[in-house]
Amino acid sequence: xxxxxxxxxxxxxxxxxxxxxxxxxxxxxxxxxxxxxxxxxxxxxxxxxxxxxxxxxxxxxxxxxxxxxxxxxxxxxxxxxxxxxxxxxxxxxxxxxxxxxxxxxxxxxxxxxxxxxxxxxxxxxxxxxxxxxxxxxxxxxxxxxxxxxxxxxxxxxxxxxxxxxxxxxxxxxxxxxxxxxxxxxxxxxxxxxxxxxxxxxxxxxxxxxxxxxxxxxxxxxxxxxxxxxxxxxxxxxxxxxxxxxxxxxxxxxxxxxxxxxxxxxxxxxxxxxxxxxx
Numbered sequence: 001x002x003x004x005x006x007x008x009x010x011x012x013x014x015x016x017x018x019x020x021x022x023x024x025x026x027x028x029x030x031x032x033x034x035x036x037x038x039x040x041x042x043x044x045x046x047x048x049x050x051x052x053x054x055x056x057x058x059x060x061x062x063x064x065x066x067x068x069x070x071x072x073x074x075x076x077x078x079x080x081x082x083x084x085x086x087x088x089x090x091x092x093x094x095x096x097x098x099x100x101x102x103x104x105x106x107x108x109x110x111x112x113x114x115x116x117x118x119x120x121x122x123x124x125x126x127x128x129x130x131x132x133x134x135x136x137x138x139x140x141x142x143x144x145x146x147x148x149x150x151x152x153x154x155x156x157x158x159x160x161x162x163x164x165x166x167x168x169x170x171x172x173x174x175x176x177x178x179x180x181x182x183x184x185x186x187x188x189x190x191x192x193x194x195x196x197x198x199x200x201x202x203x204x205x206x207x208x209x210x211x212x213x214x215x216x217x218x219x220x221x222x223x224x225x226x227x228x229x230x231x232x233x234x235x236x237x238x239x240x241x242x243x244x245x246x247x248x249x250x251x252x253x254x255x256x257x258x259x260x261x262x263x264x265x266x267x268x269x270x271x272x273x274x275x276x277x278x
Contacts, residue, residue, distance in 0.1 A: 009101060009220040011108070012038040013137040013191055015178075015213035019043045019051065019072075022210055027053055029209055033217060036076050037097075039110035039137045041191075043070035059083050061095040071095050071110045071138065084109075087126040091117035094127075094138075102199065102220070104133055111138040119155060124162045124194075133197040137218065139178075139190050147172040149189050169195050173205040177214045179272040187268050191216055207275045246277045 012035045016022060019040060030038060030053065038056070045051055045062045052058055056074040063069030071093050075081050084096035084107050096109040109127060113119060119140065128134050143149035144156035147170055163170055171194070176187035191213055193201065204217045250273050 008034060008036075010035050011135075011137070011218040012040070012215055013193060013218060014038070014209060014215040015041045015112075015139045015191055015211060016209075017042050017044075017211045017213060019045065020049065023051070023053070025209060029215070030056070030074070033206075035074075035217075036079060037099075037108060038074040039071075039108065040074070041071050041093075041110060041112040041139045042068060043072050044068055045070045045072070057081070059095055059097055061093060063093060069093055069112060069114065071112050073097055073108065073110050075099065089123035089126065090120070092119065092123055106197070106199075107132055107134040109134065109136040109138075111136055111140065113138075113140045113142070113155070115141045115155075117141075119158060119162070121158075121162050121165070124159075125166060128166055128168060128194075128196045133195075133199070135193060135195045135197065135201070135218075137191075137193040139213065140192065141190055142192070143188055143190070147189065147192065148174060150186055151188070163194065166196070169197075171195065171201055171203050171218065173203050173216055175205055176268075177205060177216060179212055179214070179269055181212055181269065183266055183269065193218055207272070210276055243277060247273065250277065 010033055043060065045060065047062050047064065053074055055077055057077055058072060058074055060072035061070065073095055075097055079099050081097045081099040084098045086094055086096050086109070092111055092113050094109055094111040096107055098105050098107050127136060140155065140159065142153065142155040142159040144152045144160050146160055149156065170192060172189055172192045177189050177191040179187045193203065195201065199220060202219045202221055205214050206217065207214060209215045251270060
């Protein structure tokens with residue numbers, strides 16, 4: 001059955017930074033947020049490792065020759081789809097599916113680019129056939145102040161040129177999606193979406209799931225979905241011992257903070273750690 005215009009379409013874009021130990025919370029998140037398709041990067045899965053989520057088909061591409069990386073797509077079993085064949089794009093890990101949305105066939109690509117890799121113009125161009133509505137989501141480690149980042153790196157400058165040349169649209173959250181554990185790095189927007197379609201998408205960042213990247217919901221709702229408030233403490237039956245242990249294990253030592261920016265980044269990291277622990 002096709003996804004009709006009146007039906008809510010929620011897509012998850014999330015860098016899991018290893019998914020094997022986060023399966024249970026991901027299962028709850030998918031059900032609670034009514035996620036139709038989940039695009040997950042940095043799965044850290046290997047071909048011999050089984051991974052499944054009840055109610056979803058799994059399409060994945062694992063990094064074989066080194067640690068880290070890996071991408072996958074989860075798509076509800078009620079949605080008909082085919083796995084899309086994509087051209088070879090060195091430096092870009094990816095997997096894609098095609099399925100019906102709003103009476104058209106939409107190609108969704110989950111992609112991950114390591115920080116030290118370079119995106120070639122031809123790589124992106126071959127993924128966007130103007131006759132095929134396409135939505136590419138993931139972590140491309142590309143920063144540009146034009147889409148809200150704190151700074152612009154070479155990858156972001158290159159990606160901006162590609163987007164302009166191909167007349168593509170970029171969809172980014174309004175707040176950082178990445179809160180690094182390294183205090184020498186800055187929170188920033190790394191998880192983005194690129195499309196050639198005229199479909200109106202809305203993007204919402206949530207302070208949920210356990211990763212150094214926040215999950216982003218991309219939706220076709222007629223109005224942006226409301227921000228879900230961060231969880232609050234229940235004053236009854238709090239396991240403070242477990243809370244303290246988790247905070248100590250997840251929070252790096254803050255020392256030799258010399259500039260206001262270092263202090264600001266450390267506070268942001270601590271706040272994010274407390275939120276995830278709660």
